[in-house]
Amino acid sequence: MNRQQAKGIIETLLFISTRPLTLERLREVFDREINRAAIKTILDELIAEYQGRNLQLVEIGGRYQLCTRPEYSPWIKKFYQIEKSTKLSQAALETLAIIAYKQPITRVEIEEIRGVESGGVLRTLLEKKLVKVLGRKNVPGKPLMYGSTWEFLQYFGLKDLSELPSLKDKELQDPAGPAESVVQPLCGDINSPQDIEQLRIPD
Amino acid sequence: MSPSSTPFTIKLQVFEGPLDLLLHLIKQNQVDIYDIPIALITEQYVEYLELMTQLNLDFASEFLVMAATLIEIKSRMLLPVIPDPEGQINQQTDDPREELVQRLLEYQKFKEAALALRKHEGHQAEVFTRIEDDSTESEKDLFLDVSMFDLLEAFRRLLQEKAPEQIREITRDEILLIDKLSYILEQLEKRGGKLSFLSLTEGMNHKLELIVTFLALLELVHHRLIKLRQSRPFGQIWIWKDESAASQGHN
Numbered sequence: 001m002n003r004q005q006a007k008g009i010i011e012t013l014l015f016i017s018t019r020p021l022t023l024e025r026l027r028e029v030f031d032r033e034i035n036r037a038a039i040k041t042i043l044d045e046l047i048a049e050y051q052g053r054n055l056q057l058v059e060i061g062g063r064y065q066l067c068t069r070p071e072y073s074p075w076i077k078k079f080y081q082i083e084k085s086t087k088l089s090q091a092a093l094e095t096l097a098i099i100a101y102k103q104p105i106t107r108v109e110i111e112e113i114r115g116v117e118s119g120g121v122l123r124t125l126l127e128k129k130l131v132k133v134l135g136r137k138n139v140p141g142k143p144l145m146y147g148s149t150w151e152f153l154q155y156f157g158l159k160d161l162s163e164l165p166s167l168k169d170k171e172l173q174d175p176a177g178p179a180e181s182v183v184q185p186l187c188g189d190i191n192s193p194q195d196i197e198q199l200r201i202p203d
Numbered sequence: 204m205s206p207s208s209t210p211f212t213i214k215l216q217v218f219e220g221p222l223d224l225l226l227h228l229i230k231q232n233q234v235d236i237y238d239i240p241i242a243l244i245t246e247q248y249v250e251y252l253e254l255m256t257q258l259n260l261d262f263a264s265e266f267l268v269m270a271a272t273l274i275e276i277k278s279r280m281l282l283p284v285i286p287d288p289e290g291q292i293n294q295q296t297d298d299p300r301e302e303l304v305q306r307l308l309e310y311q312k313f314k315e316a317a318l319a320l321r322k323h324e325g326h327q328a329e330v331f332t333r334i335e336d337d338s339t340e341s342e343k344d345l346f347l348d349v350s351m352f353d354l355l356e357a358f359r360r361l362l363q364e365k366a367p368e369q370i371r372e373i374t375r376d377e378i379l380l381i382d383k384l385s386y387i388l389e390q391l392e393k394r395g396g397k398l399s400f401l402s403l404t405e406g407m408n409h410k411l412e413l414i415v416t417f418l419a420l421l422e423l424v425h426h427r428l429i430k431l432r433q434s435r436p437f438g439q440i441w442i443w444k445d446e447s448a449a450s451q452g453h454n
Contacts (some may be wrong), residue, residue, distance in 0.1 A: 018333045082435075090217075097313045116220035116221070156324060164316075166312075
């Protein structure tokens with residue numbers, strides 16, 4: 001099979017799939033005769049080619065999916081008679097932001113930053129699968145530690161955690177000069193697609 | 204006194220917590236976060252809590268803790284500063300407001316991050332992917348949570364569809380919530396743990412019966428015995444047995 005054929009097959013599969021596809025899933029169709037790197041290159045090419053089209057191919061947390069472009073949403077909504085989309089509450093967003101930037105983080109640590117009890121909102125986020133339990137912290141009481149999920153990336157349309165807006169201390173009238181501490185999102189172990197696979201919540 | 208001449212007016216907005224309220228007061232008074240006029244802010248903070256109390260609105264106990272903290276800082280500010288042995292007054296380390304300022308700055312960072320995420324959320328809400336057919340949906344699908352309004356809308360439509368033009372007879376049938384509770388669970392069991400809102404109410408023509416069934420649904424959701432879901436806005440609402448209720452280990 002030549003490359004052009006493989007590309008056609010991949011584009012076709014992306015077109016008919018209702019779910020985002022991983023590199024590994026795409027590889028299966030070629031009986032793993034094509035390596036990951038080659039598939040990745042094809043996907044990157046497709047993403048570039050779709051730049052000039054009316055649909056877009058996006059990568060979210062190592063998975064690929066054909067999507068519509070935002071500018072066409074009024075017509076989609078009209079067609080499907082969708083009035084408005086549900087949004088997360090302010091409390092949920094704040095908590096999510098803290099978890100995304102500071103993961104792994106415990107409930108108590110979240111509450112220290114927010115200054116309010118956050119058990120309820122955390123439970124909602126877990127139910128929505130936007131956050132998940134990463135493990136237990138090795139301190140007295142062994143509290144659960146939480147982190148973001150693939151669904152989190154999807155919900156906000158982020159390719160990976162490095163796409164989170166950088167978190168800067170606001171430059172306020174600090175006599176010692178502007179504070180420039182930048183908190184980088186912890187993305188060390190969740191950058192590669194394999195790890196993202198592991199990030200999936202067990203059903 | 205007209206509202207415009209009230210020295211302290213506050214739009215009753217909902218604050219996520221005491222830090223949120225404090226940031227709002229600092230912004231409203233246009234004061235420097237590193238040099239908070241603690242007496243003024245404390246006064247306004249307490250006023251807000253009093254207003255909430257007068258309006259009979261609940262606020263979290265954390266708001267009271269912060270009030271106490273503010274008053275403590277205020278009183279410490281009134282104490283004379285004792286110079287260290289060299290006779291120097293270290294403004295920076297002796298400032299009783301220091302810890303609060305750090306907390307406010309930290310919280311503000313994430314409040315802004317949440318704002319940025321809100322933009323992403325709005326953008327992503329305009330992006331659509333291929334939609335799966337309702338009939339082929341499986342448990343793994345990403346369901347939208349059904350809001351109270353969706354339920355009310357479904358109920359309203361139901362009433363419109365089912366309500367007869369004219370009601371003549373007056374019946375005094377007793378419809379008990381407990382009966383409907385077990386009816387719903389029974390139906391769920393019979394149909395393998397999943398059933399649609401419409402099929403549940405099939406054959407129910409009595410308004411009171413519909414109301415009680417609806418209440419029973421809410422009651423079951425409350426007790427986490429069932430889940431209500433739909434795969435897309437305005438789609439069919441499905442009633443699921445809540446399997447997770449027993450196995451939920453999160454605190």
